[in-house]
Amino acid sequence: MKIETRAVHAGRHIDPATGAVTMPIHLSTTFERSPAGEYPLGFSYSREDNPNRRALEECLASLESVKAALCFSSGLAVATALVQGLEPGDHIIAPDDVYWGLRKVIGEVFGKWGLETTYADMTDIDDFHAALRPNTRLVWVETPSNPLMKVTDLTAIAALSRQAGANILTVCDGTFATPILQHPLECGIDMVIHSTTKYISGHSDVVGGALITRHDNYLFERARKSQRYGGSVPSPFDCWLTLRGVDTLPYRVRAHSENAQRVAQYLKAHAAVETVHYPGLPDHPGHKTAARQMSAFGGMLSFQVHGDRETALGVAARCRLFIRATSLGGAHSLIEHRASVEGPQTRTPQNLLRVSVGLEHPDDLIADLEQALQ
Ligand code: PLP
Secondary structure (H helix, E strand, C coil), X not given: CCHHHHHHXXXXXXXXXXXXXXXXXXXXXXXXXXXXXXXXXXXXXXXXXXXXXXXXXXXXXXXCCCCEEEEECCHHHHHHHHXXXXXXXXXXXXXXXXXXXXXXXXXXXXXXXXXXXXXXXXXXXXXXXXXCCCXXXXXXXXXXXXXXXXXXXXXXXXXXXXXXXXXXXXXXXXXXXXXXXXXXXXXXXXXXXXXXXXXXXCCCCCCCEEEEECCCCHXXXXXXXXXXXXXXXXXXXXXXXXXXXXXXHHHHHHHHHHHHHHHHHHHHCCCCXXXXXXXXXXXXXXXXXXXXXXXXXCCEEEEEECCCHHXXXXXXXXXXXXXECCCCCCCCCEEECHHHHHCCCCCCCCCEEEEECCXXXXXXXXXXXXXXXX
């Protein structure tokens, strides 16, 4: 079935006890055994598995057209579970402008683990190729990237990684693209992660993450153990809320994309704006690749104003409709001075503002930017 239909139906069923059309929230932490000591309905204890998490996992696997997904308590809990599955001495390649949280996981949580990491420009195949080593085990891709909106060629990275060694697994953080606009697994990437906190739940009211795989592999199995036995699980209510968001995901992300395209074009023509980073603009360096591997360009963009940090902060301060807040993917438009969130180590330009374009009317969003940029 088409993705819109799967978004509404996959993983769901009519409640056999009541006929409820919307799945109940099963808060029970434990499930009854039969007199013979078995678990006839397949659930024993809620950390290990529960009906709401299973429904969400089935639905997200279906959106990526595969069988297996694992849901976690946050997007970074997925990253933690994957990195934890590596052995000391293993080598990771990650994008040089990767979401800063991954750098923190690798550097601050796993600093003592003895991992080697190369941050490469994944949009430059030669740079990526030069980063490969005999002990490379995990290739991390993020496309479009946060916050510079760099686009990585998923098919090329998957093919090169396969050629470089059977021991290498590739994972794509598809949070900005969602499972609607981009299908990394169809490009040959082994696993995809999403922060479900963003577009998938879609209403800025629940934190979560998902790991979805194209095939059985040891890192996925270790992540499953980290989820079930390590316990970084989302609650049944979190899963219920997230799944409710998925109902409308295909239509929301198209509207986000249309609005972002309008806002990007407006910003591009504005004299106070130095650069706009949005893959939907024909002169974006990743436009052709994005057009090939995405069905629309998504709701995220960033732009650099002529001026410095204070100029950028001033624009954000004058916004009335855009809310000054971090995160993305909700109905409200958000604007963020990214460098000050990322702190002194940041590689993000000081004159850059990141925007999550919401579901308001684009005319109102543009009017707000117009007065803020004056
Ligand atoms: N990946 C990307 C691209 C993100 O933007 C974020 C959060 O902003 C994450 C992962 C982490 O997700 P979470 O905040 O759910 O842990």
